[in-house]
Amino acid sequence: PNCNFSTYGTQLWVTALNSIKKGESLSIDYNDSTFEPTAVRRKLLKDSYDFLCLCPRCTTLPDVMRAFICPVKQCKGKVCPLGEGSKPSDWVCEKCKSQLDKKSRKRFLEIEKALMEEGPEDL
16 A cells, blocks of 8 residues: 555544655555565455455565565575465565475475464464
């Protein structure tokens, strides 16, 4: 989202969160779910507002809420899947640009699933 909004009675205030270019669409966070993974945000929007979000963050931008450390030795970059991460080419390190192999993608998805179901052991 590039805007935030607040209301008071019948008044609505819209505040830009960053610079907005002339002609650029305004967007808001419908569910206060900015820090949720793409799939969770899209499901919330579908269930609550009956629409499939097609914004860049949900379709083409890296999903930084699902970041893993790149398994390439000496890299230490972040692997953040694009959109929902459904294609192998969606899993590329932001630093070294290497694409994750099938085994690493599977391991990351298993870890992510366990975290979503059980939560971390400690914070």
